[in-house]
Amino acid sequence: MIWLTWRQHRLQLLYGAVVLVILTVFLLSTGFGISAAFRSSGLAQCLSVPGRDCGAANDLFMGGGARYSGLWFTIPLFLIVPAMVGVFWGAPLVAREVEQGTHRLAWTQGVGRIRWAGTKVAALAAAALVGTASLAWILSWWSRPFVAASDNRFSPGVFDLRGIVPIAYALFALATGVAAGTLIRRTVPAMAATLGFYAAVRLGVELWLRPHLASPSTVSYPFFGTNPRSGLGDWVLSTKTLDGAGHLLGNGKVLDLNVLGSRCPGLPLPTESLPNKDALQACIRQLGLHVQSTYQPGSRYWTFQGIESAIFIALAVALVGLSLWWIRNRIA
Amino acid sequence: MTSALIATGVGKRYRRLWALRDCNIDIPDGRVVALVGPNGAGKTTLLHLAAGLLSPTVGTMRVLGRTPGRDVGLLADIGFVAQDVPLYRSFSVGDMLEFGRRTNSRWDHDLASTRIERARIDLDQRVGSLSGGQRAQVGLTLALAKRPRLLLLDEPLASLDPLARREFLQSLMGEVAEGELTVVLSSHLITDLERVCDHLIVLSASRTQVAGDIDGLLASHRIVVGPRREGAEVRGVGSVVQESHTDRQSTLLVRTDGPILDPAWAEQEIGLEELVLAYLGHPDATALPQPKLATAEAEVSP
Amino acid sequence: MIEFRLSPRSGVATYLQLVHQVRHAVRLGILHPGDQLPTVKEVVGSLAINPNTVLKAYRELERDGLVEGRPGVGTFVRDSVHGPPPGNHAALRRSLERWLRNAFEAGLDAEDARALFETSLQNSREEGVA
Numbered sequence: 001m002i003w004l005t006w007r008q009h010r011l012q013l014l015y016g017a018v019v020l021v022i023l024t025v026f027l028l029s030t031g032f033g034i035s036a037a038f039r040s041s042g043l044a045q046c047l048s049v050p051g052r053d054c055g056a057a058n059d060l061f062m063g064g065g066a067r068y069s070g071l072w073f074t075i076p077l078f079l080i081v082p083a084m085v086g087v088f089w090g091a092p093l094v095a096r097e098v099e100q101g102t103h104r105l106a107w108t109q110g111v112g113r114i115r116w117a118g119t120k121v122a123a124l125a126a127a128a129l130v131g132t133a134s135l136a137w138i139l140s141w142w143s144r145p146f147v148a149a150s151d152n153r154f155s156p157g158v159f160d161l162r163g164i165v166p167i168a169y170a171l172f173a174l175a176t177g178v179a180a181g182t183l184i185r186r187t188v189p190a191m192a193a194t195l196g197f198y199a200a201v202r203l204g205v206e207l208w209l210r211p212h213l214a215s216p217s218t219v220s221y222p223f224f225g226t227n228p229r230s231g232l233g234d235w236v237l238s239t240k241t242l243d244g245a246g247h248l249l250g251n252g253k254v255l256d257l258n259v260l261g262s263r264c265p266g267l268p269l270p271t272e273s274l275p276n277k278d279a280l281q282a283c284i285r286q287l288g289l290h291v292q293s294t295y296q297p298g299s300r301y302w303t304f305q306g307i308e309s310a311i312f313i314a315l316a317v318a319l320v321g322l323s324l325w326w327i328r329n330r331i332a
Numbered sequence: 333m334t335s336a337l338i339a340t341g342v343g344k345r346y347r348r349l350w351a352l353r354d355c356n357i358d359i360p361d362g363r364v365v366a367l368v369g370p371n372g373a374g375k376t377t378l379l380h381l382a383a384g385l386l387s388p389t390v391g392t393m394r395v396l397g398r399t400p401g402r403d404v405g406l407l408a409d410i411g412f413v414a415q416d417v418p419l420y421r422s423f424s425v426g427d428m429l430e431f432g433r434r435t436n437s438r439w440d441h442d443l444a445s446t447r448i449e450r451a452r453i454d455l456d457q458r459v460g461s462l463s464g465g466q467r468a469q470v471g472l473t474l475a476l477a478k479r480p481r482l483l484l485l486d487e488p489l490a491s492l493d494p495l496a497r498r499e500f501l502q503s504l505m506g507e508v509a510e511g512e513l514t515v516v517l518s519s520h521l522i523t524d525l526e527r528v529c530d531h532l533i534v535l536s537a538s539r540t541q542v543a544g545d546i547d548g549l550l551a552s553h554r555i556v557v558g559p560r561r562e563g564a565e566v567r568g569v570g571s572v573v574q575e576s577h578t579d580r581q582s583t584l585l586v587r588t589d590g591p592i593l594d595p596a597w598a599e600q601e602i603g604l605e606e607l608v609l610a611y612l613g614h615p616d617a618t619a620l621p622q623p624k625l626a627t628a629e630a631e632v633s634p
Numbered sequence: 635m636i637e638f639r640l641s642p643r644s645g646v647a648t649y650l651q652l653v654h655q656v657r658h659a660v661r662l663g664i665l666h667p668g669d670q671l672p673t674v675k676e677v678v679g680s681l682a683i684n685p686n687t688v689l690k691a692y693r694e695l696e697r698d699g700l701v702e703g704r705p706g707v708g709t710f711v712r713d714s715v716h717g718p719p720p721g722n723h724a725a726l727r728r729s730l731e732r733w734l735r736n737a738f739e740a741g742l743d744a745e746d747a748r749a750l751f752e753t754s755l756q757n758s759r760e761e762g763v764a
Contacts, residue, residue: 003430004435102419105418105419105420108410
């Protein structure tokens with residue numbers, strides 16, 4: 001059966017391997033340069049000391065005109081790799097057989113259709129696992145300087161490409177493809193459905209579920225102070241400016257002079273002139289103005305990777321189960 | 333004698349359309365069965381039910397004493413060649429044999445290679461470039477090398493030229509002569525199958541119309557010619573399948589239930605094709621064995 | 635060894651055609667006592683007919699005492715074949731030819747002669763049975 005999987009899907013596996021090699025060559029050929037620039041810009045050294053302002057070094061590494069800053073934008077391209085596994089490996093697995101009638105040959109052999117489908121899915125899943133794991137591993141290395149510079153491992157397009165989640169995405173995409181092919185029974189519509197369903201679930205998890213995987217922590221600090229958690233790789237979900245009584249004065253770390261003017265009578269209205277700096281500081285102190293951040297601590301990174309992987313693997317298992325049930329009971 | 337295939341009240345419905353209904357069949361072991369009927373009569377559905385590709389909507393299906401579909405082990409004993417002989421087009425013939433070897437625990441590789449060699453097919457040739465006759469031979473080889481006890485062939489001759497038909501039937505009958513093998517061949521033409529089959533099932537409009545050993549069917553059917561009959565019974569005539577009248581004479585195709593002794597009636601033997609066509613032309617007429625035995629067996633079995 | 639042929643339009647049952655051909659071959663001396671008939675597999679492989687048809691023909695020949703089946707070996711023409719000795723055969727043929735000449739002189743054509751022969755054959759068979 002492994003032989004059959006290889007014989008039937010060797011072209012797809014070959015194309016997958018070619019894509020993997022091309023991406024690896026690209027990542028290796030640029031990765032060393034990125035690491036070197038990260039060091040030579042002084043950013044690497046600057047970031048190793050917590051609390052230091054690394055703006056200048058950051059500009060040197062990531063700012064406009066920096067040699068490798070453009071490569072940062074190639075990152076989202078890698079997001080489609082798991083989806084391709086579903087579209088090109090998963091969707092045709094059953095659909096093409098049914099389209100060509102060969103399922104009537106395959107499913108009347110001694111192994112039976114459940115073992116036939118199970119072995120093929122398992123073999124392709126193993127290939128997808130190896131492929132995406134190696135890609136994720138190289139990408140993690142390649143993107144480390146960018147991630148350090150932006151101090152964010154959680155945001156879309158970064159979290160999704162590193163660690164273990166890409167493997168789970170690929171398995172989920174494969175299972176989606178198999179299920180779509182099984183239910184729709186035609187290859188091309190199944191490919192389109194796979195892409196649509198995969199993108200919808202990924203976006204849903206990314207935008208609505210991921211921030212709530214654990215209840216966020218909160219930190220408050222004076223308006224003119226610095227965030228005590230900077231440099232810890234936190235995922236900041238929201239930042240608010242509040243007064244001493246806890247009333248919201250603005251989203252983000254902002255000063256609304258209209259609001260301040262109405263609360264501190266001594267402060268001139270902004271239409272007349274810029275307020276006097278001392279008066280402004282006095283007003284801020286009087287109101288007890290402070291900043292409050294809700295965030296997921298950077299230490300939860302691997303917890304989040306684990307939870308999200310588990311979600312997608314559970315979905316993949318459910319979809320494979322559905323496909324096998326459908327193959328057994330609904331198709332002939 | 334045991335039965336290779338028993339269908340008891342089997343029906344298969346797709347949404348609101350019945351593809352097969354009230355199917356009662358009992359095929360004894362070792363027969364070569366012609367499954368005949370017009371296109372759309374349910375032949376393919378019946379074969380798919382027997383091969384376990386479909387499950388019946390109603391009724392029970394027993395193949396070699398087991399339930400197809402639910403019993404995966406049964407697949408080892410069934411050789412099935414679907415209509416149009418589906419094969420993997422990108423595979424070489426050798427790959428197809430390897431496919432058979434890898435997907436069956438019982439696989440006679442010698443038989444397979446000998447058959448391919450005898451059919452003068454190159455193992456390196458791509459399946460996609462085979463002729464219809466060669467495809468049919470490769471499909472049959474895959475089914476036979478499993479060493480099945482029941483061979484199901486759906487319209488195996490439909491796409492073959494006369495020479496390929498002959499070669500296909502020669503090699504098929506050679507295998508039947510070798511050992512204990514029950515074969516069911518479907519076709520919409522009986523002429524192809526007349527000499528190779530010894531059991532006949534006629535399906536028409538998704539029902540079984542005729543079922544029985546061909547010798548028995550031919551022995552019990554006669555064309556009788558006599559004086560114009562006005563509804564009077566003729567002794568020995570069980571049922572009239574087809575009748576035509578002139579003002580003096582009646583010509584009847586009848587199923588007999590005893591010797592026709594009335595000297596006014598001259599009887600004539602009938603060929604298989606004539607018999608099948610007569611039944612297909614008169615869908616209300618049936619020639620079925622009493623289904624008692626099959627029913628009793630099905631009730632006893634779990 | 636003989637090779638069977640089937641005539642597609644004869645209307646005679648396939649197994650009977652085989653029976654006739656063996657009888658004919660034995661009568662004409664093509665098959666001798668001890669000769670083996672083609673195996674079922676050989677017949678089936680060349681004529682594309684049901685093996686049971688061949689078995690049925692061979693059983694019929696066995697019942698006639700013309701051949702005997704040896705399990706696991708094959709079917710053989712029996713040593714003591716019943717039938718008219720060849721000399722008698724030739725004499726009968728001569729008298730039939732004489733009869734035919736008389737018939738043609740009396741104005742019968744081949745068709746009439748055959749019909750007459752068939753009818754007589756039928757009658758004498760029925761008398762034999764009765």
